[in-house]
Amino acid sequence: MSSLSNPRLSNPNRTSEPQTIRDLIGKKFCLIVGLTCIAGFIIDLFVLATPLNPFTLEWRINVLQQMGDRSIVLFFGIALLLYSIFEQKAIKRPLSLVCLAIGVAFVLSCVLIVRDSIILQNQAIQTISTQEQQIQSQIEQAQSSPELSAQATPENLQVVSQQLGAQATTVKQSTRQSIAKAATASVGNFLVVGVGLIGLGRLGLKRVR
Amino acid sequence: MPSLQGIHQTTSKWIVRPLQVALKTNHGRLVLLGLTAGLVYFPMWFEYLFSRAFRGKIGWFLVISMLFLAGLEIWSKRKSSSNNIASEEDRLLGHMLIISGVGLFPFCRFALWPQAVLWLLILTGIAMSTWGLGIFSRFLTPTFFIGLTVYPRIGLISRFAWELITPPQFLEKTMAWGSALAMRLVGFSAAQEGVFITFPEGAVEVGWGCNGLDMAITIAAAGLFMGLLYKQKRSQMVWLIAVAVAVTLLANIPRLMIVTVAHVYWGEGWFKFWHGFWGGQIFSGILFTIYYYVVEALTSQKPIEEKAAK
Numbered sequence: 001m002s003s004l005s006n007p008r009l010s011n012p013n014r015t016s017e018p019q020t021i022r023d024l025i026g027k028k029f030c031l032i033v034g035l036t037c038i039a040g041f042i043i044d045l046f047v048l049a050t051p052l053n054p055f056t057l058e059w060r061i062n063v064l065q066q067m068g069d070r071s072i073v074l075f076f077g078i079a080l081l082l083y084s085i086f087e088q089k090a091i092k093r094p095l096s097l098v099c100l101a102i103g104v105a106f107v108l109s110c111v112l113i114v115r116d117s118i119i120l121q122n123q124a125i126q127t128i129s130t131q132e133q134q135i136q137s138q139i140e141q142a143q144s145s146p147e148l149s150a151q152a153t154p155e156n157l158q159v160v161s162q163q164l165g166a167q168a169t170t171v172k173q174s175t176r177q178s179i180a181k182a183a184t185a186s187v188g189n190f191l192v193v194g195v196g197l198i199g200l201g202r203l204g205l206k207r208v209r
Numbered sequence: 210m211p212s213l214q215g216i217h218q219t220t221s222k223w224i225v226r227p228l229q230v231a232l233k234t235n236h237g238r239l240v241l242l243g244l245t246a247g248l249v250y251f252p253m254w255f256e257y258l259f260s261r262a263f264r265g266k267i268g269w270f271l272v273i274s275m276l277f278l279a280g281l282e283i284w285s286k287r288k289s290s291s292n293n294i295a296s297e298e299d300r301l302l303g304h305m306l307i308i309s310g311v312g313l314f315p316f317c318r319f320a321l322w323p324q325a326v327l328w329l330l331i332l333t334g335i336a337m338s339t340w341g342l343g344i345f346s347r348f349l350t351p352t353f354f355i356g357l358t359v360y361p362r363i364g365l366i367s368r369f370a371w372e373l374i375t376p377p378q379f380l381e382k383t384m385a386w387g388s389a390l391a392m393r394l395v396g397f398s399a400a401q402e403g404v405f406i407t408f409p410e411g412a413v414e415v416g417w418g419c420n421g422l423d424m425a426i427t428i429a430a431a432g433l434f435m436g437l438l439y440k441q442k443r444s445q446m447v448w449l450i451a452v453a454v455a456v457t458l459l460a461n462i463p464r465l466m467i468v469t470v471a472h473v474y475w476g477e478g479w480f481k482f483w484h485g486f487w488g489g490q491i492f493s494g495i496l497f498t499i500y501y502y503v504v505e506a507l508t509s510q511k512p513i514e515e516k517a518a519k
């Protein structure tokens with residue numbers, strides 16, 4: 001087989017170049033898609049987070065949950081951006097450091113999500129308990145009142161009271177479960193994307209040996 | 210009798226000199242900073258386990274066993290880890306974790322769990338910045354076990370995970386159903402209504418503590434530890450764990466029957482006895498005995514099966 005049969009091999013200067021035209025176009029593609037993803041995420045975040053109100057529970061839970069849902073877009077964007085500039089050492093290092101910092105921040109924000117969810121859970125359960133107590137006290141009043149109707153015997157009221165208690169327990173448990181599910185999803189998103197970003201940053205900082 | 214000079218020499222060898230060495234480099238200083246946070250967290254962690262152990266809970270048994278097994282493996286491979294040094298990026302990442310963990314630590318003292326999370330991060334940072342990321346894959350079992358013991362309330366984690374994946378009160382209802390069925394078989398007129406076992410004379414509620422899950426996890430973990438200590442095959446460990454869960458959940462039904470009968474027919478004193486500390490001890494004693502004999506039967510059966518297969 002002669003080297004002349006392959007035009008690419010016939011020109012040693014072209015093959016020794018690290019970046020072919022196709023590579024360059026690929027990197028440009030990645031740059032555009034990456035920047036678009038990141039910009040999309042930032043716009044979403046801006047719309048979600050305004051008006052800023054970081055000291056209220058509802059705002060924090062809402063923003064963090066939505067952010068968690070969209071975080072994969074950010075991850076994708078940063079990954080493509082990093083790939084497109086991987087040969088440019090001057091930009092690669094700071095971008096990798098930013099990646100690492102965002103990743104660590106994402107992992108740390110899980111603490112805040114769990115804390116907020118526990119507070120929300122307690123508030124919701126407190127509300128259910130208060131409502132239950134109100135109805136229970138009404139039943140007690142009915143039991144002690146002299147004008148009981150034929151159906152509302154003390155025994156019947158006792159059964160109703162027990163059923164109410166059981167129902168309240170079920171509602172509390174399902175409320176707890178739904179809040180826990182939402183929190184787990186958010187924590188999962190932040191944790192996975194955070195670790196992914198840390199991985200990207202680590203890769204970007206690696207010295208080529 | 211150890212002299213004052215001897216004590217001085219020991220402290221100098223084990224505490225003062227490593228401290229002096231550590232304080233010479235940035236990495237050493239950061240590791241010390243991280244360890245300080247651990248030192249603040251440790252009393253709370255220890256106090257929780259200690260107080261629980263005295264109230265008859267067995268979470269401390271799991272924690273101690275996991276730490277023991279982790280320590281055993283680290284000790285047996287200690288030579289291979291000492292000559293690994295973290296790469297530049299691992300060191301940077303580890304330092305980031307330590308600094309952010311320590312920085313947030315003062316704001317997270319409102320409960321035990323956030324401190325546990327931050328301490329886990331700091332610990333990860335220390336290991337990463339000292340030996341590199343590869344340490345975690347080389348010491349997979351210790352990483353897993355130490356990670357689990359950082360937060361001492363194992364029962365809470367298992368409850369959270371269980372309630373997340375099952376319908377509300379699933380196991381309690383199943384236990385009430387099983388107990389009612391078993392009681393009808395022995396001649397009581399019992400019925401199941403949700404989490405209640407009802408009789409003409411009264412009713413008993415099957416609560417979270419009575420569903421047998423904590424006990425099942427403990428016995429399953431004991432099976433796993435035994436399997437790891439005696440270097441059993443994977444398939445055999447799965448067997449040990451599955452049998453533990455099955456035996457515990459089945460044995461929970463007679464226990465519920467006794468507690469129910471005690472509550473409905475025998476009176477408050479007997480109910481307290483069977484539902485409380487002594488009943489629990491008797492139950493775990495019987496349970497471990499049953500488990501022992503079942504495992505014995507299973508392991509003695511294995512060679513016969515293998516022979517038959519050959």
